[in-house]
Amino acid sequence: MNWKKLMNIDNLKELFIKIKWILSHAKPVIPFLIFTTVISSASSLISVYNTLVSKSLIDSAIGGNTSEVIKYLIIMISITLGMMLLSPITSLLSTHASTKLNQSIQKKLFEHIEYSNWLEQSKFHSVSLLTRITSDVATISSTLLSTIPNIISILVTLLASFSTLIYLAPSIAIIAVFIGPFLVLVSRYFSKKLKVLYKKAQEEDVKYRAFIQESVQNIMIVKAFCMEKINMNRLVQIQDNKYKIAMKNTKLSSMTGLAMSLCSNLAYFTIFCWGALNISTGVTTYGTFTAMLQLYSKVQYPFSSLAAMFPGLISTIAAAERLMELEAIPLEKSSETEIIDFTNPEIAFENVSFEYKKGNKIINDVNLTIPYSETIAFVGPSGEGKTTLIRLILSLINPSNGKVYLKENNKEDTFNRDYRNLISYVPQGNTLFSGTIEDNLRYGNFEATEEEIYEALKNACALDFVNELEDGIKTVIGEKATGISEGQAQRIAIARSFLRKKPILILDEATSALDPETEVKVLKAVKALSHKPTCIIITHRPSALNICHRIIRLEKGHLKEVSKDSILEVATELL
Numbered sequence: 001m002n003w004k005k006l007m008n009i010d011n012l013k014e015l016f017i018k019i020k021w022i023l024s025h026a027k028p029v030i031p032f033l034i035f036t037t038v039i040s041s042a043s044s045l046i047s048v049y050n051t052l053v054s055k056s057l058i059d060s061a062i063g064g065n066t067s068e069v070i071k072y073l074i075i076m077i078s079i080t081l082g083m084m085l086l087s088p089i090t091s092l093l094s095t096h097a098s099t100k101l102n103q104s105i106q107k108k109l110f111e112h113i114e115y116s117n118w119l120e121q122s123k124f125h126s127v128s129l130l131t132r133i134t135s136d137v138a139t140i141s142s143t144l145l146s147t148i149p150n151i152i153s154i155l156v157t158l159l160a161s162f163s164t165l166i167y168l169a170p171s172i173a174i175i176a177v178f179i180g181p182f183l184v185l186v187s188r189y190f191s192k193k194l195k196v197l198y199k200k201a202q203e204e205d206v207k208y209r210a211f212i213q214e215s216v217q218n219i220m221i222v223k224a225f226c227m228e229k230i231n232m233n234r235l236v237q238i239q240d241n242k243y244k245i246a247m248k249n250t251k252l253s254s255m256t257g258l259a260m261s262l263c264s265n266l267a268y269f270t271i272f273c274w275g276a277l278n279i280s281t282g283v284t285t286y287g288t289f290t291a292m293l294q295l296y297s298k299v300q301y302p303f304s305s306l307a308a309m310f311p312g313l314i315s316t317i318a319a320a321e322r323l324m325e326l327e328a329i330p331l332e333k334s335s336e337t338e339i340i341d342f343t344n345p346e347i348a349f350e351n352v353s354f355e356y357k358k359g360n361k362i363i364n365d366v367n368l369t370i371p372y373s374e375t376i377a378f379v380g381p382s383g384e385g386k387t388t389l390i391r392l393i394l395s396l397i398n399p400s401n402g403k404v405y406l407k408e409n410n411k412e413d414t415f416n417r418d419y420r421n422l423i424s425y426v427p428q429g430n431t432l433f434s435g436t437i438e439d440n441l442r443y444g445n446f447e448a449t450e451e452e453i454y455e456a457l458k459n460a461c462a463l464d465f466v467n468e469l470e471d472g473i474k475t476v477i478g479e480k481a482t483g484i485s486e487g488q489a490q491r492i493a494i495a496r497s498f499l500r501k502k503p504i505l506i507l508d509e510a511t512s513a514l515d516p517e518t519e520v521k522v523l524k525a526v527k528a529l530s531h532k533p534t535c536i537i538i539t540h541r542p543s544a545l546n547i548c549h550r551i552i553r554l555e556k557g558h559l560k561e562v563s564k565d566s567i568l569e570v571a572t573e574l575l
Helices: 003-025 027-063 066-114 126-168 169-215 220-224 229-279 286-327 384-392 417-422 437-442 450-459 463-468 485-501 516-529 563-575
Strands: 345-357 360-370 374-380 401-408 411-414 423-426 504-508 534-536 550-555 558-562
Touching: 003 286, 027 066, 027 126, 027 450, 066 126, 066 286, 126 169, 126 286, 169 220, 169 229, 169 286, 220 229, 220 384, 345 384, 345 534, 360 384, 360 401, 360 558, 374 384, 384 504, 384 534, 417 423, 423 485, 437 450, 437 485, 450 463, 450 485, 463 485, 485 504
Parallel strands: 374 534, 374 550, 423 504, 504 534
Antiparallel strands: 345 360, 345 401, 401 411, 550 558
């Protein structure tokens, strides 16, 4: 029993943390929340008052009092017109607040992802990140802007209606109070299951979107491996799972609604019979009878509404959990002290080890110094850690042991995200964005002049083919550089790195898609760069190795310098 109590306390603490997190993101729309809460509460009171006006109107009409009928008609018309005029104003404010709140939360989450630890972030599928930033944020926004004001409005309606109902018919008020909590308990029972279903539905939606996205992005591979039929079977399987979850969700919601409707309608029928019998015996008036029915509805409405809100609130808590998981991703390390202004830095590895999984070292006790302006190549079998070395320099990952740092004269500092500003990087594969060629080039340097852009294209052997395009650098390329070849995309990526003009240049298989003649020209351009950067190359091609001062072979986590005399032998082994 004590254990259960402890669990309940822990659950309440967790719930409080999630609610606190949700409310902390409501700060940009607090004025709107206050305004809508006040308006909703006022509307609730007016609605209850309108019930009494309706009672008086009916009784006056039955009693033949024309002047009273006209008075109450004017009051009802005034209330109706006032509510009609208020509706578009609240609608505009609601759209404003909803948009601002969505953008505010999405901006915070996107910023956190942008600055988060790359290795931890990569554990989430990109579609999962997208779903959380869109769907889950929308769920929370809806709760903040609609549910919270509605709950307060409902409570005001409940208090006002119950007080009035006690005044008119105490026995009916007692019936309403007993039925209401029962409805909430019924909904609470089902809402526990709905929370589980919400998470399953979101996870299945991530699988669905991820499957569609990856299939479309890799359509060439799908076709080349004749996977169309298998992909269709997978799609049907995922859709079947989504259908089953949707049906379970609907069944639970329907059962909740059925239980609430049964209890509510039974009570309503009892009141209706009671009122009809009292009218027939002259105990009550018809106006009082209609007012009681309306007030009963207004007393039951808060309970049924709160019960109906439980699934939505549970979904919101589940959404908050998913978003809190994103915020729990640790941020990248930055300089603990003032950032050092390095001009011609050396790169140093000191007793560096790294493991993606515990006990499986990719890099093992590496020591290496790369002087400024040196061109160095990392070679070795695939999967031996060459790209891992690059990730360490880029501070995408941090050493498990040892340190990677910059030094110049008497200055030194450990590599972190602040020093990426010293690096130009050309990664493996196609890394261009959809947009114009110029947009992609300016990603390297937004302040670049047109003259500098064309010089970078020329050095990357890309100027000729760009000039042949109908719109030149204004040519729009699609996702994954659709519209140009792989080699052309690679040359634009190289030109982008040239525009950056940083003291460290990293080329990770950057010329793999180029023909030998073009590759030699690009490598000569690298060697002739005016700012003479330190150049780190990962390659298997002899022509790239020929421009290097040193060649470092990486195998089984250790480094070994390879002499230039054996370069062809090394290249042959790697091919």
